[in-house]
Amino acid sequence: MSALLEATDLRRHYQVRAGSGLFTAKATLRAVDGVSLTLAPGRTLGLVGESGCGKSTTGKLVLGLVPPSAGTVRYRGEALPAVGTPVWRALRRRIQMVYQDPLGALDRRLPVGRQIEEPLAIHEQTTPAERRDRALAAMNNVGLQPHQYDRYPHELSGGQRQRVVLARALMTGPDLLVCDEPISALDVSIQAQVVNLLLDLQEQLGIAYLFISHDLKVVRQVSHDVAVMYLGRIVEQGEAESLFAAPAHPYTRALVSAIPTIGPRRERLLLQGDPPNPVNVPSGCAFHTRCPFATPQCRAETPTLQPMANGRLVACHRVHEPALQVAA
């Protein structure tokens, strides 16, 4: 199957000033530092990691919202055109984005129906009546009632607003949706509604999702494949269920074991300290400062993603050592 989206060695570096006072040194913040990923049509790739790991920046790079410092993004085999060109505009119909805060993504002074129509006014030659019909159809698709067409965002609940954002994103018939923490601002009972909706839409419309979230349980629920990021790099990538059942990278293991669950207690790999500042990424494997298994080699050499026997990709020098697996 050919890839819908293929990102190769994406990098995004920012020049920042480190330290305080008059004589500050220039430093480079490596928000994303060599990320490659592929996404097939109709599939979901989950991108997980803690705050500051570069998962949101990766999403923006994929859309072209942030220009990469290096690396390429290919959509259906073709390089992403320059931002702002007519070709890029036409392409943006096919790739849409959904953010965490639906209230921030909506215009508070416009009825939601008008906002759902707006992509059509931008991208297609349509009459107002046509637009209204298609907006109502999209609202029906995401479980909104026709009478809510004339409502303003503040008159809807958080879950309904996120449905509005989804309906709007679906108007131009995208085949890729980049979802950045789409349900993190919602209550538990509403989260389940939106998760089910996303899965239903994928089944009906064959949309692919790049699903960015810090919530591992939700990512596991929606994703076919999962990539785990730490300080701008992917440290582990593989099929969702097996990755969460048997994480291989020490960071993934710590992350998975840190998730509080209902039911029998699990062994917890408790990490020491905080993630390092991304301006000052440790040498070698960036995780070595918190890794209980780090060796001198980990401090010196940066591990690359290597395939394991089960097809999993892992960036760890010690992952093949039996002793490491026993220590878990």
Add this chain to the structure above:
Amino acid sequence: MSAPLVALRGLTVDFENGGRMSRAVDGVDLEIAPGEALGIVGESGSGKSVTWLAALGLLPAKARVAGSVRLEKQELIGVPARVLEDVRGKRIAMIFQDPSSCLNPVHRIGWQLVEALRLHRGLHGKAAEAEALRLLDQVGIADARRRLQDYPHLLSGGLNQRVMIAMALAGQPDLLVADEPTTALDATIQAQILALLGSTRRDTGMALILISHDLGVVAENVDRVAVMYAGRLVEEAPGTDLFGAARHPYTQGLLAALPSLIGPRRRLAAIPGTVPDPWNVPAGCRFAPRCPVAEMRCTNVPPPARSVGFRHVATCHRQVEAGYSVWSLPQALPQAAE
């Protein structure tokens, strides 16, 4: 069973909002024993935080609090501020979701800790400084002596929450109320802070109230759980009973709506509809409009709190059998079969 440390009886909180009254907490009865860990679960607007802010007299003047909150023999509702000042920090301490907004940004950590020690324990000078150092050590802050000189903005979210816990421990309280203490933190840091709260409780013997929207966090860290919905207590039970054999349809719905981290993936059972607005709550059971087994009386008559097992109370007209869920769990996801 020992006498309760804190007992709430018929606690109600009303807010006046643009001329209309809305009831945020509606008749909550709850007890916590000395040294016990109690979890309070609920979605936004359930009144889980307001209950404890009201108990400590921390709500703004426009809130009207009625009912009774007793700390051992001492009534806390309607008493002069002086009495509450002797309770807050010394007997009952509270920590919040966002530690950096609770710390004073223009004072050093050490100064703020010493201030708390002076207020609550009457410690001064060297003695206060030594105790501040010991507290930072106790909450697992490395290089404590240097950290005393730091300002809050120099510390990460996890470190600031440790400082808040140290400050709460400064008064050697009998009860710590932790309101979403780890919600703003990353998963690996959350695990550190929860482990710290657990070990601190074992070492000091204080009681803990853990308020959280995250059922997993509550399940792992408390003995007993109370579930709130739209200002009322709907179910209360020991943790294993609540998570293993919930009897209220809302609790069952929350559990069925939760994706799991292990086992086969199944479609989530989503509770339909949304939480009612506080100024427009249903007359009978507040969950009735969303409940799959609601009857006529559920819509009209508020349900009584019923004992359904050992220390297990459910506020529901329908006596749902143990081991039976009102949310039929649908089959596995099609994608899981691939």
